[in-house]
Amino acid sequence: MLFHTWPFALFFLIVYPIYLVLKNTRLRLPWLLASSYIFYAWFNPLYVVLIFYSSLVDYIVAARMEKSARRKTWLSVSIINNIGLLSFFKYGGFIVDNINSLLSALHIPYGVPEPGMLLPVGISFYVFQSMSYTIDFYRGNVERERSFIRYAAFVSLFPRLLAGPIERARNLLPQMHTTPRFSSQDITDGLSLFIAGLFKKIALADYLAVYVDKIYSSPEQFQSPALILATFLFAWQIYFDFSGYTDMARGVARIMGFRLMLNFNNPYLATSLGDFWARWHISLSSWFKDYVYIPLGGNRKGTFNTYRNIFLTMVISGFWHGAAWTFILWGAVHALGRFLTREMERTSLYRENVPKIVKQLFVFALVTFAWIFFRAETISDAWTIIARIFSSGWANPYCPVLALMLIFAVWLYEYAYESRIKWILELKIVRTGIVIAMILYLAIFAPSSEQGFIYLQF
């Protein structure tokens, strides 16, 4: 069930009034859990078994950890179980493919059978969220959750179940302990977030996808201008798609009295790759920072080790996104970009003399280049695209001007939002006018889209 579909509207119209009735009773959390499981079962009822199992194991692990002297052992159980689930369902096919390629290269006449498992939607998100709870509990950063229903509702909370934000127990669990506070501002804020997300998804992301899909499905047929524009459009497509999803998730949660963390903060205005990752998919990048980069040593052990840690974190982050070499390479390109911008930031010439907008455009160009590896079907396709961008000639790209105008309008809006003229955007008439324009555009021109979100495949 996706936020921008009619079944979700129907689902929410049933779930929400009952939730309001039950919000001051003991039935609030059971209802929330049941609603979340129904929401998830809409994709495949068997998925519920998996999320229940994942929640149960981490709940028991935390309970054992509290009473046992062998806390580290129990933490290992949680980590192995969670990584095992991901490996089995998400990376099984990739691992088997690579083993078989290796066996074939070694002329060994044996092939490991393909696991043939479907990737349960949202597994990467809820597994990471559940795992962060056991790690935080091990570190003493959160108290143990004694109610299984509350814990299971924390893992499966439906607004953020499919693609995050990956919440931390210390932010979300306490909100489940208290009766939700419903001010009218929460509801109006939720609506505002939802409408902005809906517009990003349907009017922008799905629109740009039409051109991007056409070019990337057969890159060898297109010349440099089309490939450059498709890559440029994809950079915005994925931003609108994922941040649109997050806005809707945060909006729905807000209407229900939950405050989910900010996940995107105008990432294409970043002035360095480090800054970019502080603005893009914040819940994931902070997860990797807290549970991978810092445990590896962070930036405390000299330049080489810092760069090694950045590289490993980025490559693992790439692999989290998808079980393919393209994602690993994407992570590696980002790591190299971080080295580059980090070193440049250390020179006073770059830091003090290069205008901010030039830095922003440079970072945007780096990020966009890296998206080629993210979007391409195979590494071979990615090389083809890069080679053709630099070597093929001119041909009319037939890129819709309207798409470029919409992107420019959004960029201008974001640029203004982070400048001294932000007050203009905050005028009542401007805010209301923008929302009316978005609603009318969606109603009149947008397709009745039911396209999934890009990040659901992760």
Add this chain to the structure above:
Amino acid sequence: MTNNHKNSNEKREYHVPYGSNAIRLSGPEWIAIAILCPALFFLAPVLWGYVEAFEPGPDYRLPYELGSDYWLYHRHCRKVCSKVESLVVGDSVIWGHYVSKDNTLASHLNKNIGRNEFANLGVDGFHPAALLGLLKYYGRDITGKNVIVQLNPLWMSSQKHDLQTEKEYRFNHPKLVPQFNPKIPCYKDSFSKRLFIAIKRHISFLSWTSHLRMTYYDNLDMPTWTLEHPYQCPFQAVMAGLPTADNLDLVENISWIEKGITPEDFAWVKLETSLQWSLFQQTVNLLRARDNNVFVLVGPFNEHMLKAKSYETYLGMKTEIESWLRQNNVAYYIPPPLPSEFYRDASHPIAEGYALLAKQLSENQSFRSRVIP
């Protein structure tokens, strides 16, 4: 959870940043939008009716390419209901698939009586299940009129035509058929899509946006249209005006025999289990409930195309249809078969066929007394 921990949680404020943009409306602002947007949604199609020139002439029929433009159909209905007393509704036989707009049944009926009394409200590609939906949701202006409803037996000539196959079959006008009840076995669209269709039927604004898409954007959504026309302004496209309804490229004045079609056996469905027949009965009841004087035209069906066994079954079915019409006191006419060379296929006459059919109908006593004023 200890009491201390619980208390500390209750006191905690969650300082989560709101978002990365200024789109944050207050209650009164949302209320203003809740009033303004529905008003705009209501007004836009109404105002568009003044902007977009639409004056259907005497032999007007919906352009072939706008057969799925139900908003335009509704508009057409409203216009003709204010001008004439008798409407002819049905599938492509009534629309006149192989003939020009001045050779349709409605057109020949008008010629016979010497004035423009009959309007062609047929739509190409229709079938009884779709006709019911069309009249139910987009033909609400048809009240207190003489309505000649055509029943094409072709729709009961096989499980597939009757929409009864279990295997998915992409039939015409799925947006008009019942989405949930009765269940149509060959209709497999997702729950989400059906729900949207069911909602859309009741919101004129959404039908109007489909009208814009069909009329001005080559039946594409705007994103896809801009991909086809990357350097054109999409807002300029809506200035083009409605297409004409001539559709002369469809005209074919040759018979089914000349076309090389041979007689065949039809696997007729039983009338008591036929979905199309059941929905046709509902159509008749709906029109009568709206105070219309309903006259059913059964056919014209090309009986020459039937092999002997199939013909026997067809005759039995025709008798059952007649029996139901009589029992329910519905005026009807079952024309004798037209000469074989006047048919283009199993049910469509060519121009001479329409002229003869109109003559037969005009001479029918029941039709003369019940329909012709």
